[in-house]
Amino acid sequence: MNTAHVQLSPEARASLPRHVAIIMDGNGRWARQRGLPRIEGHRHGAESARVVVRAAGELGIQYLTLYAFSVENWNRPKEEVDALMKYLLQYLKTETAELQRHNVRLHVIGQIYRLPEAVQTQLQKTVRLLSKNNGLTLIMALSYGGRTEIVEAARSLARKVKAGELDPDDIDEHLFAQHLWTRNIPDPDLLIRTSGEMRVSNFLLWQISYAELVVTPVLWPDFRKAHFYAALEEYARRHRRFGTV
Numbered sequence: 001m002n003t004a005h006v007q008l009s010p011e012a013r014a015s016l017p018r019h020v021a022i023i024m025d026g027n028g029r030w031a032r033q034r035g036l037p038r039i040e041g042h043r044h045g046a047e048s049a050r051v052v053v054r055a056a057g058e059l060g061i062q063y064l065t066l067y068a069f070s071v072e073n074w075n076r077p078k079e080e081v082d083a084l085m086k087y088l089l090q091y092l093k094t095e096t097a098e099l100q101r102h103n104v105r106l107h108v109i110g111q112i113y114r115l116p117e118a119v120q121t122q123l124q125k126t127v128r129l130l131s132k133n134n135g136l137t138l139i140m141a142l143s144y145g146g147r148t149e150i151v152e153a154a155r156s157l158a159r160k161v162k163a164g165e166l167d168p169d170d171i172d173e174h175l176f177a178q179h180l181w182t183r184n185i186p187d188p189d190l191l192i193r194t195s196g197e198m199r200v201s202n203f204l205l206w207q208i209s210y211a212e213l214v215v216t217p218v219l220w221p222d223f224r225k226a227h228f229y230a231a232l233e234e235y236a237r238r239h240r241r242f243g244t245v
């Protein structure tokens with residue numbers, strides 16, 4: 001796909017999603033196709049993230065969630081996990097200035113406490129530095145699991161009930177959502193998955209109940225603005241019904 005002069009149609013501009021979530025998949029296959037170690041795919045994937053963050057910000061999309069590391073991904077070989085953490089740290093260090101320039105705010109969801117100390121420290125630093133920005137909110141899902149998130153929400157509600165602070169009858173969808181890591185963030189309108197896999201892999205299970213799904217065969221390290229725009233065009237053509245007629 002020629003990515004030099006990629007344009008978004010007026011129709012797609014008029015019906016942009018407020019929140020786009022992306023399952024960035026296919027790094028390992030990208031590397032294997034080139035006879036490279038899997039981690040080379042992860043290294044190249046950082047550029048795709050850069051491109052998408054910039055494109056989303058330019059369009060005025062309000063929220064972009066990137067699934068960078070799942071709770072299940074801890075089960076990968078140690079060398080791969082270490083490399084992923086290394087590239088994550090590198091990304092945060094090299095991108096903070098660029099994110100600042102583009103008025104991006106950063107929010108992190110997941111079991112942050114499981115991440116290496118250096119990553120946690122850098123995340124805190126970057127989040128703080130970008131906290132006054134009011135452009136795109138970039139949400140990084142790190143050591144994230146949808147089921148874990150739901151269980152943690154249930155646990156914190158149960159604690160409040162036990163402490164006598166909450167009546168179980170007052171638990172409704174809104175209150176439940178307020179106990180998720182994504183509290184105060186609107187649900188994704190569009191969920192993109194790269195590399196052709198037709199599954200959600202424990203991503204935002206609660207939040208994607210009415211998201212539009214777009215799966216592209218493009219492997220994440222190859223994902224560029226043109227592919228992002230193609231997903232937005234596809235989204236604009238969808239007719240969302242939310243269960244109504």
Ligand code: IPE
Nearest residue numbers: 024025026027028029068069
């Ligand atoms: C996505 O690419 C990156 C992470 C899950 C961290 P993969 O590493 O899953 O690549 P494939 O799916 O094996 O090609």
Ligand code: IPE
Nearest residue numbers: 023024025067068069070201
């Ligand atoms: C989903 O990709 C997790 C991330 C993109 C971070 P995986 O490659 O881990 O998912 P499966 O194993 O194909 O379901």
Ligand code: MG
Nearest residue numbers: 025026027028
């Ligand atoms: Mg994968």
